[in-house]
Amino acid sequence: MKPAEIRRRVAVDCGHAWPVHLHPILARIFAARGLAPGDVKQMRLADLAVPSALGGIERACDLLAAAIAADQRICVVGDFDADGATGTATAVRGLRQLGARDVCYRVPNRFRDGYGLSAGLVESLADVAPDLILTVDNGIASHAGVAAARERGIGVVVTDHHLPGDTLPDADAIVNPNLPGDGFPSKSLAGVGVVFYLLLALRAHLRAAGAFAGRAEPDLSVLLDLVALGTVADLVPLDANNRILVEAGLKRIRAGRCCAGIAALCKTAGRDMTRAVASDLGYALGPRINAAGRLDDMSLGIECLLTDDAERAGELAERLSAINQERQELQSTMVEQGEAMVTRFIERYRDGALPYGIVLSEPDWHPGVVGLVASKLKERLHRPVVACAPVGEGSSEWRGSARSIAGFHLRDALAEVDATCPGLIARFGGHAMAAGLSLDEANLPRFAAEFDAVARRRLDPELLEHHVWSDGELDAVDFTVDTAQALRYAGPWGQAFPEPAFDNVFEVESWRAVGERHLKMRLRFPDRAEALDAIMFNALEVMPPPSRLRAVYQLDLNEWNGRESLQLLVRHIETI
Incomplete structure (x- = not known):
């Protein structure tokens, strides 16, 4: 295998000046991600794409409004990953806010039922006898399941974001931004994002019908912490619309206004809610929710996100963390086996025939x-x-x-x-x-x-060549806590909107192994009096490090005893 090659992103010259208050490094980073100065503005919910642009949403609102008015039983059928779990919790919470008094949910068991709204899952719903099924993060390929529901006189509203096949299921309504010809501008909504948009449209539908006369209109922004978690965990591209949704959810979490389950998950993961960023959702909270669906029952994750009891949420979060630990151990063994298979692949095929x-x-x-x-x-x-x-x-x-x-x-x-x-x-x-x-x-x-x-x-x-992308070099004056903080909160960073990374040449002043697999270093940089702390995780292949190297790294903040210090999070090393 050829070693990865460092490549630098090229900033797009838009011909306009960047705002004077914007950190010059951020201007460079935004330009390299295709943004123009006019795109750099405060992310406001008012700038979201309008729900009415989603095809099928009016018909879906008609069906849900009628079900609410008739006190019908609505069963939300979700998926067994973090997007499905957050989407299910969002749907259940949101429908109850909007006046639905009989809402239940069901998630297929990964091993027994398979994915999505299957005919078997519909048969298992006999005990709850729903009048209407609302799918979340699934359903676009559930031809048999939808048909089975319709045969039993159950209405079906499909909300999904997966790509459709050549034919669509015979549902009563389908809301999916990726349907052919759908005019919704953001094709990257996660499943939780699609159902959140449906709830927004349903609120407007009910408002127009006078359903909120004499009472306060429900505040659906309370669901944005769930939307942020599911969007980041599902690794959908963070286009402008998704960044608004994620940032709004992160603001709720940082302000301590998130649901009890997310607060409990942050605590068990050792993450400070007041400093939460997208990577906390993707690397700490999302895997804990996902672990339930991978090894146990996703209902644990959904119940954690639905409960308003902090003590109950804490108990469920601890159980999810324990399952996640089991998942990590199992995954580690499987990855080792897979890597051994890969090594045999490489030895057998070499580069040319792999x-x-x-x-x-x-x-x-x-x-x-x-x-x-x-x-x-x-x-x-x-x-x-x-x-x-x-x-x-x-x-x-x-x-x-x-x-x-x-x-x-x-x-x-x-x-x-x-x-x-x-x-x-x-x-x-x-x-x-x-x-x-x-x-x-x-x-x-x-x-x-x-x-x-x-x-x-x-x-x-050429696409098989492995490249490590960098936003270029930093100067000695840029290695500060202030720069790291500016980068940390300038996102949210994520899929298709990558977190800033830089590359420079350093002298290795000292190094030591941490926990057998990780590398801790002190790196000397020209024109800088103090060496820089750096850490590289899973660095067995580069231990011991060369005395002089080029590193691709991120500016990271290390918090200890209430104080923040600068640390380089090294992603790649090349010998000079």
């Missing part, structure tokens, strides 16, 4: 964690990776989770495999960067060959 699209499988892998394994190995190989595991011990049905690199659309690739080899894949769905599928164990070898063939047709070899 598959473009890689499929890995092990009979003792856990199907709830294969997505994380695929993600880790994708980062190492910089190629699309599908990790597969049996649904249960001795089962011939295997589940695969896929992660991709820029330039390779996973769902389209799986659709091509399905079109070329009908019946090879039983089911599939997802996004450009992440997807899931199921297939028979006997089809694994052929699927691996077909997936690689599609990747070879669709991927330019």
Whole structure:
């Protein structure tokens, strides 16, 4: 494998002056992300795209308003990831705020029910007997489930953000910004974002009908902490619309106005709510919610987000943290096995013949964690990776989770495999960067060959070159706590709007291993009196570090005893 190459982002010259109050480094960073001076303004909820632009939303509001007026039972059917959990909690809380008195929820069990609104899940709803089903973060591919519900006289409103197939389910209403011809300007809404928009539209619909006469209109902004968490955790691109949603949610969290569950999750994760940023949601809170759906029952995560009892939220957050610890240990073992397989791949194929699209499988892998394994190995190989595991011990049905690199659309690739080899894949769905599928164990070898063939047709070899992106060098005067704080809160940073990273040459004054896998260093920089503290996680491959190196790093703030100090978070090292 060729080592990663450092590349610097190029700032786009927009021909206009940046605001004088803007830190010059931030101006450089924003320009490199395609923003113009006019785009740098306070993120206001008033600047969100209007809900009425979402196709199908009027019909969905008609159905929900009628259900509320008739005191019908509404069952929210969610998904077993953080986006689905936050979306389910948002839907349940929001519908109750808007006057629905009979709202329940159900999330499929990953191992028993599979994904989405299946016919089996509809059958299991006999005990709650809903009049109307509202899907969140699923449903766009649930043809059988929607048909089963309609046969039982149950209405179905689908809210989803996944890409549709060639045909749509026969639902009573579908709200999805990614439907062909839909005019909504932000195609990157997460599932929780779609249902939040539906709630906004429903409030306007009820307002016009006079439903709030004599009482205060519900404040749906109280749901934005949930919207922020689900949006960041689902790794959807943080376009301008999503950044507004996430920043609004983060402001609620920092102000201590979030729900009891998010507050409890912050506490168990050791994160200071008053300093919360998007990475806290993505790396600390999101995995704890996700762990419930991967190894246990996502209802634990949803209940944590629904309860208003701080003590109950704390108990649930502790249980989620314990499950997440179990997930981390299981994932670590699976990643080690996967890395050993990757090493054998590299030794067997070398650079020239390594598959473009890689499929890995092990009979003792856990199907709830294969997505994380695929993600880790994708980062190492910089190629699309599908990790597969049996649904249960001795089962011939295997589940695969896929992660991709820029330039390779996973769902389209799986659709091509399905079109070329009908019946090879039983089911599939997802996004450009992440997807899931199921297939028979006997089809694994052929699927691996077909997936690689599609990747070879669709991927330019240049896209397989691994690049580490930098926003350029910093000067000695830039290594300050003030600069780090300005960068920290200038986001929110995330998918498709990456956190600033820089590269410079340093002398290594000293180093030591921390916890066997991590590297702690003191780096000397020209024209700076004091050396800089730096840490690099999972740095076994660069220990011991060279005496002189070029590092790609982020300016980080290390808090200890109430004081903040500057620390470099090193992402990549090159020997000079």
